[in-house]
Amino acid sequence: MLYVSSRGGRRDANFADVLFDGMAPDGGLYLPQSWPKLDPALVSSFRGMEYSRIAAHVMAPYTENVLDFEELLDLTQQAYAGFDHQAVVPVTQASPDCFLMELFHGPTLAFKDLAMQFIGRLFEHMLAKQQRKATIIGATSGDTGAAAVEAFRGRANTNVVILYPKNRVSDVQRRQMTTAGERNVHVLAVEGNFDDCQHMVKQMFAQRSFADEVGLSGVNSINWARVMAQSVYYFSSAASLGGLQNPLRFVVPTGNFGDIFAGYVAHRMGLPMAGLVVATNANDILCRAFRDGEYRPAHVHETLSPAMDIQVSSNFERLIFDFVGRDGGKVAGLMQAIEQGGFTMPREFMDHPSRPLFEAHAADDMAITAAIGRFYAETGMVIDPHTATGLHAHHHSPKPDGVVDVCLACAHPAKFPEAVEAACGVSPSLPHHLARRMEEPEREHLVPADLGQAMALIRSLVA
Numbered sequence: 001m002l003y004v005s006s007r008g009g010r011r012d013a014n015f016a017d018v019l020f021d022g023m024a025p026d027g028g029l030y031l032p033q034s035w036p037k038l039d040p041a042l043v044s045s046f047r048g049m050e051y052s053r054i055a056a057h058v059m060a061p062y063t064e065n066v067l068d069f070e071e072l073l074d075l076t077q078q079a080y081a082g083f084d085h086q087a088v089v090p091v092t093q094a095s096p097d098c099f100l101m102e103l104f105h106g107p108t109l110a111f112k113d114l115a116m117q118f119i120g121r122l123f124e125h126m127l128a129k130q131q132r133k134a135t136i137i138g139a140t141s142g143d144t145g146a147a148a149v150e151a152f153r154g155r156a157n158t159n160v161v162i163l164y165p166k167n168r169v170s171d172v173q174r175r176q177m178t179t180a181g182e183r184n185v186h187v188l189a190v191e192g193n194f195d196d197c198q199h200m201v202k203q204m205f206a207q208r209s210f211a212d213e214v215g216l217s218g219v220n221s222i223n224w225a226r227v228m229a230q231s232v233y234y235f236s237s238a239a240s241l242g243g244l245q246n247p248l249r250f251v252v253p254t255g256n257f258g259d260i261f262a263g264y265v266a267h268r269m270g271l272p273m274a275g276l277v278v279a280t281n282a283n284d285i286l287c288r289a290f291r292d293g294e295y296r297p298a299h300v301h302e303t304l305s306p307a308m309d310i311q312v313s314s315n316f317e318r319l320i321f322d323f324v325g326r327d328g329g330k331v332a333g334l335m336q337a338i339e340q341g342g343f344t345m346p347r348e349f350m351d352h353p354s355r356p357l358f359e360a361h362a363a364d365d366m367a368i369t370a371a372i373g374r375f376y377a378e379t380g381m382v383i384d385p386h387t388a389t390g391l392h393a394h395h396h397s398p399k400p401d402g403v404v405d406v407c408l409a410c411a412h413p414a415k416f417p418e419a420v421e422a423a424c425g426v427s428p429s430l431p432h433h434l435a436r437r438m439e440e441p442e443r444e445h446l447v448p449a450d451l452g453q454a455m456a457l458i459r460s461l462v463a
């Protein structure tokens with residue numbers, strides 16, 4: 001399998017480029033040259049199969065040039081062995097027509113672990129083969145940084161450097177990063193906001209000599225390998241719920257459009273679906289794009305679901321590319337227009353035969369709070385504020401009789417205890433392993449929002 005850039009500048013990248021570079025040289029995102037189709041008999045055999053084996057089957061077409069099936073299976077088995085549920089991603093029935101897909105059984109209690117635990121091992125495996133070392137760097141507003149630290153801690157061929165805005169992540173999120181004792185983990189508390197952190201990371205990649213010197217690599221949400229790993233749980237849940245015969249509708253809380261694009265990938269690979277519901281919070285640019293055909297970023301609102309407080313959804317570029325006939329020039333033009341305030345969705349997008357698969361719903365903070373309260377009252381189950389945007393969409397978007405919704409439960413409610421308790425009166429407690437972590441000593445480096453100082457520090461840390 002070779003990969004193309006969504007902006008047309010690269011047409012034959014291999015999987016190693018895609019994994020280590022993240023973004024294409026023209027600023028576009030990588031997609032496979034064509035969508036591989038899984039044999040329906042193989043997909044049927046997923047029923048009752050262990051998650052790590054399903055994962056190897058789903059990802060094999062993408063990694064065939066670099067890994068054989070047994071190597072891939074070995075990596076997925078290691079990646080998912082540490083989850084605290086034997087099913088890895090269990091599905092739980094909440095009501096007659098609603099199931100929750102529980103994506104929070106990994107070490108940092110959010111769905112980012114599903115991709116990151118695999119990618120950490122994949123990086124290590126490929127670096128060892130090539131006898132290379134790398135420095136993984138990322139900016140985080142909370143969940144991605146913790147998931148990256150857990151995925152890379154203690155690995156021999158990588159250093160992991162995370163920049164986070166000091167005092168702007170939750171106590172649990174910070175401690176998940178700063179209590180990893182391994183020498184290859186470096187957490188930088190930046191005196192600035194998330195945009196400062198992200199900007200500094202981008203500039204470090206732009207400084208070629210620095211990037212080459214430390215072997216810079218990223219695992220942010222545009223990395224194709226993350227999307228690929230996330231498409232697995234659509235197959236595993238459909239297999240266990242009979243979704244191959246009776247297609248399911250998936251309801252997906254969305255920020256950067258990564259998780260829901262992974263659902264679209266599963267559909268392209270041959271998984272039948274009754275729909276994909278884009279659930280946003282008050283940052284509703286994607287709703288406006290699907291409903292009104294206008295993609296216009298507004299101010300970022302701070303909401304009860306901070307991981308979705310995003311206006312420009314990076315991965316949406318991949319869907320646009322696929323819907324406009326994979327015309328990279330056209331996509332490059334649209335992306336440029338974002339700087340000038342946005343664009344009207346092209347006609348090919350709105351008229352695409354797969355466009356009706358998608359619908360979109362927004363939930364403001366009041367709706368999120370109401371959804372947590374209603375769900376608790378009706379089912380006795382406690383959900384987090386991100387998952388609640390999906391439940392709001394489930395309740396407010398009609399579906400044909402006989403169709404069942406699977407709502408993606410993105411994070412454990414104990415990651416957002418204040419919002420959850422205010423909404424339903426229950427204070428969710430952390431699982432044991434994390435509660436213990438919260439007592440351990442913290443280790444971090446305080447830096448000003450200054451590129452030169454941060455780069456000097458990173459040089460000395462990874463030397």
Ligand SMILES: *Cc1c(COP(=O)(O)O)cnc(C)c1O
Binds near residue numbers: 253254255258
């Ligand atoms: C990252 C994240 C999201 C948003 O996912 P995208 O793939 O960016 O759409 C939603 N909820 C939680 C808890 C997250 O960590």
